Amino acid sequence: EAGVTQFPSHSVIEKGQTVTLRCDPISGHDNLYWYRRVMGKEIKFLLHFVKESKQDESGMPNNRFLAERTGGTYSTLKVQPAELEDSGVYFCASSLLGSGSGDTQYFGPGTRLTVL
């Protein structure tokens, strides 16, 4: 069974440009999450989808970030316009049950975003 996949693995853009990250969850997982790790710090929650609906987007930094999951399959995270502080590794995760207790989130390899 394929795991969570993310594309691209690495993106280098200039400040002010737009970048779109993609995540394909494990097949059958209705729950999809985005996280970010900045400069060796903790991995921080950004948002959670159940199918195509946003359940919790409390971790989204600001309105320059837009996440979508049309059709409830893959998800995209767009940053527009990108700022220097957006640099970091963006992880996607998926889970089957979606309940916090007893559920396990499986992570993708991440997209390393560098904003110059």
Place this chain on the structure above:
Amino acid sequence: DQQVKQNSPSLSVQEGRISILNCDYTNSMFDYFLWYKKYPAEGPTFLISISSIKDKNEDGRFTVFLNKSAKHLSLHIVPSQPGDSAVYFCAASVGTYKYIFGTGTRLKVLA
């Protein structure tokens, strides 16, 4: 305000000995705890978890201990192997879908 803290950024252990990684938390409402392992350029890989109704969970060489009164979680790896060298993240959740992670501890197992 960090709710999950891993105060040791790094740890070195001899092969075959025990590795003990520690994690402290502040939110008494957390009801599910996990440990993830991360190799460079890879995503975090689930290792082991424990519900707040338990105080110990074991899976092969890995055991997680939960001390709710002290708000403390630890991961024991016995015996440690060179392949265990990685960054270990502690995570917790409050019955929601949002995992709160610590900053990680880099474990180095020396051959």
